[in-house]
Amino acid sequence: MNSKKQNRKEKLSKEIIGEVIRASSTEFETQCYDLYGFPPLGSLVLSDDENPIFGIVSHSVTESLDPSRTPRPRGPGLADVKSIYQESPQLKNLLNSRFTSITVGYIQSQTVVRKLSPVPPKILSITRISTESELIEFSSNFDFVARLLNSSFASSDDVLASFLSIAARLRPEPDQYLIDTGKEIASLLPGQMRRVNLILRNASI
Amino acid sequence: MNSDEKFEQLKQNVNAEDGWSGVIVGGSLSDGLEVRLSSESSIEGVKVGRLVTIEGKTHRFFGQVSDVILESSDRNLSIYSEEISEGIMAKVATGTAAYGKIKVQPKLSIKTSDTSSSPQSAKTVPPHFSKVAVSAHSDIELIFGKEAPGKFWIGSPLDMESKLCLDINEFTKRSNGVFGKSGTGKTFLTRLLLAGILQSGKAVNLVFDMHSEYGWQGYSETENHQVKGLKQLFPSKVAIFSLDEEHSKRRGLTPDYVVRIGYKEIEPEDVEILRESLSLSPQAADAAHSLYRHYGKNWLLEFLNTSGTESFNSLASQINVNQGALSTLHRRLSGFSRYEFMDTTSVHDSVNQILRYLDRGINVVLEFGKYGRDTDAYILVANLLTRRIYERYAEHKERALSGIGDEPTPLVITIEEAHKYLTPELANQTIFGTIAREMRKYNVTILIVDQRPSQIDEEVMSQLGTKLVCLLDNNKDVDSVLSGVSGQRKLRSVLSSLDSRQQALVFGHALPMPVEIRVRDYGTPESYKSLGFTDPTNKKDLSQINQDKSDLFG
């Protein structure tokens, strides 16, 4: 009974942060419910409809809802950012935060598949941050590394480093985890030990 | 724990500590296979010469590590080596960008499904990505055979505890050699081989025991104590003959027979073989033949009894020999008179005595005592006796071939310092050269124990069936033992990496592939026990103690 209860609790605590507004085979974009409500770079998220799809947060934007009207800078020294938002609550309705996740896998009959999903998530499916256990399970196999390194994102190395840093922290021996993943990275990037070194250095901060 | 279980355990320990495995990534049959070590492997655990098993698709291959290489997939690794040589990165780079590779020479293969036959020499290679690992105990048994009657355990493959066995039947089919520089363990290895031959009953030994160390009490330099000789381990199967009774007695041994050599038994050929060590000119040596023709069998004594310039001159002109040469010969041969084993009166029975024992399957060790230090005496006696024993064997064999009686039991004659009389000049003239070149035509083979193989006649060397080679550091010697062997370059590196004692590279007729071994221990009570020796004195001790006890306590 305990486990059932826990399951439900975990479900409740699953943090829904937005909905998918654009989706392709390799990535999907989520619009956050809250302004600045995006998870940190490198976080593992799921677009959670009947075919849950894993993504790793790789790019976030906040901009004006109306592309033709961009905010006007207030000039130097007037007020700090915090008080601006307090004074103008309407800003929350004029701006929105979105983030793009690189698709790294999906769940099929309860098992994690670390491949591109056969179909992208449906528009308006909800996006949530993965639970710790999902993250641990997902990151226990290194197939995702190749997906990230091969993505067309300019800064995918940093995304990978951020992801590894999050995943390593959940492990009893973070260094060992980085070494193991590092070997996978090194074998995928033959002759580029300097790049491997940079990724791992960023991941271990 | 029985010994097999112990071996299993030891083997696992070895694997756990410096375990390694890898996969084939390239190579060829002629140049060897390239094996990339897995990233968990400890490259320091890999040793050249190690036997490995490769699981191919349909065949299992056996080979030997011939090289260990550090590789890197990043050409610039050395440029930023400092950056990545520490912390996490060093560990990441190890086994990935910087990895270990080994070269494996495939030697044998067997169909994986085949459980009955033995592996054959490899004619192809396993495919890419076949797994490579250290050979297991069972693989060693499959290749070299299990310890059994006729299969003699001579040692273990390097860094393994498996028993490596030699097929004594195959071994004794040809002449063989034990080589190595001084103090590397030739004598200990030879003693083991003799014990193996003796135990197998496939052949009988005649040992010309130069330093009196095979039959009765040898000496271990490292342990500083005496080790048992063959007679002490197998009293009913070994007879000790002695050339120096006093010496034997001093060592607490009553020899089975004291050998005497009659002057009449010495033939010109025996002088020929000593030509170099007596520094005789060819003319002087030839003079012996002339004397033989002149005087007949008793030539030597007659010649040595000649004295005075006049009689010399007339003898010289009678047999038409240069007088200077004749007097040199006289001077040198007079040296024989200091040999106490030489006898002027009778023709002796030593050859018959030796044959009588050999015929009964009893091994004969001839101790030289103080004459072991005199190479001339050793060569003279060994050559003389061998020549006559060989003649008798040849007769015996010919008779058997024409249907009269059985064949003689194969005989293995062990000789030391062979480089002194199997030189290119002498090999054609001496009986040992004949035997070595003949491949047991008359059921006689020789076992050469020597430290300077390069000075032995090339043809003799090439006719040796199996060679057991301890460390050799002279290049010429290495060349000579490896000449005609395939994969010389690799064996050479194996040979030069042997320990300075108790390790040997064994290859040739009696083994399916060359193998580097640690020679079985000899000299401990356990080693005697493993050779089948039960200590009778121990039992006596025990009953004596019991007797004493009951005397004391009633």
Ligand SMILES: Nc1ncnc2c1ncn2[C@@H]1O[C@H](COP(=O)(O)OP(=O)(O)OP(=O)(O)O)[C@@H](O)[C@H]1O
């Ligand atoms: N199998 C062995 N078991 C135990 N000890 C050994 C073995 N082989 C060699 N040794 C040790 O090494 C020493 C030298 O060995 P050995 O006398 O056989 O050398 P060698 O090659 O015959 O030397 P030499 O050329 O001087 O006759 C021995 O006295 C012994 O202490």
Ligand SMILES: [Mg+2]
């Ligand atoms: Mg010796």
